Amino acid sequence: MDPVLTAHAREPNSFTLDFYLRHEGYDALKKALTKKPDEIIEMVKASGLRGRGGAGFPTGMKWQFVDKKTAPRYIACNADESEPGTFKDHLLMERNPHLLIEGCAIGCYAIGANVAYIYIRGEFYHVQTILERAIGEAYRHGFLGRNILGSGFDCDVYIHRGAGAYEAGEETALLESLEGKRAQPRNKPPFPALVGLYGKPTAVNNVETLCNVPLIVAKGPEWYAALGPEKNGGPKLYCVSGHVKRPGVYEASMNVTLRELIDGYAGGVPEGRTLKAVIPGGSSVPILMPDQLDTQASFDAIQKAGSLLGSAAIVVLDDTTCMVWLAENLLHFYRHESCGKCTPCREGTDWLHRILQKIERGEGRMRDLDLLSSISANIGGKTLCAFGDAAVTPVLTTLKHFRHEYEAHIREGRCTLTAEWRATKRAAVHA
């Protein structure tokens, strides 16, 4: 499949309005404004577009659920991209910001909203400046603001800068943060489609999701759905990182397999190494083993293989990676990012991290392995949002596939892999 979302990403000035207009930019918005809002929602439903943020929920359904009797309504665009291994929205906003703006405007028109907030993570300041300039251009040329293109439809797009919180990527936590509070999740239901930002109906959509909307409107839902396997249509951005020769964002249809992405697009693992494990959808999803590489990288196929496509953040790990170290590294992340609202997650992630640290240092006991499982069982499914389940996944999945590595650490009283990428000082501690 030829790239669609990132077709011009490597060309200079691809982020300017001038460039965008030369490549059929804002044609989809013009077309959308001639249709009824319901027709747009039907088109998105027919295309089978599934949310690109992680859950893969059908976007058309989400928009249909938005309570159309209550006003005002909002779109909150989730540009908080914080899942370890994910960097696709960054590329889209940096190289093709007008596509996102057009997606926001069409989305607003479809659900009858007049304001879209783009919640961008604080660390993306350089991307924010590009996006801000693009929004300014769009206003000046009448693609945003009052009475867009003479249709009588008003739409404002504002950027809201976050300040460093992974949890702000959770949809209700994002809304809390937009309201000027701590980014902590709300109890669900009610879902944001009914009670969202400021208590009003809100559609929370990922950047890549909204960027797909203009394509669907311009080229039709049939074209879109036919790009990929059934129920997994459209182009998809894959973020490949870790132990590969050419890490980067690669656009493909969901017909592609993990092997093609890793060995083909990303050039495979470095010479002389072998692939040990793959995390297919960001740090919160279960590991896939080398014998599962021929799995199609679609929402459904990866779920069938026992993991999740998530945000399509493929982290490749070769034979120099210590799996206990990996779990410790990720639990350090989750311990730090737990928002602290639910006790099992706030306390449990700290306990898990400390036990993993002990094992990695060579001070573990065999009974710690059962302790890890039992603490995990007391976090997973017992928290308001999916963070709890995400946080225990690295522990459970490494225990499942690499229990022997844990046991070797405990038996030998040291980390059994001294990886060359690890800092010498820490390696010395391990020796």
Add this chain to the structure above:
Amino acid sequence: MSFHPKMAYDATFHKSARQLEDEGPPFVYTPERRARIDEILARYPPDRKRSAVLPALYLVQEQQGYVTANGIRHVAEVLGITRADVEDVVSYYSMFFTRPVGRFVLSVCRTLSCAVNGAERVTEAICDRLRITPGQTDPLGNFTLLEVECLGACDRAPVVMVNDSWHERQTAETVDKLLDDLLRRGESALTGCHLDIEKRA
């Protein structure tokens, strides 16, 4: 206090490592920043001024380098909310500093993809050169070193964020040169985004 019968929180557990803000000198926004806050407030419904607390705090930090209790008081007055509301937010988000920081804040990403590509060596090189540990500022006040969680640049690992701009694919050697450049050329050594887009346009 810890909820666990035996394990006390260690000093690095983030919820307890936070320090209360120092009072700082009296604080009001400069007229330009005050104007910017009014412009930002127009983005939110009139009865939802609280939404602007993050941008308001960024402006405080921009003006005095970090967020003080007096800065918090001023934000509370401007937005018509309580100081506790503002402090609640300040203590939650990791990008607000409640203590003075160096002229350049070096944030080294330590999460998986950066870590497997040698982020620890970069941190170690900075520590050795400046004789500080993560979380500290060097005695001259030039650099503050932080180890941060995933910055979202995993394809260009390891990444070091200097103030607001990214410096990618760092090694112990390149980061040494980066520190030299920052000392010699100041802010102009911040190359920012890897594609240098703003300069090209």
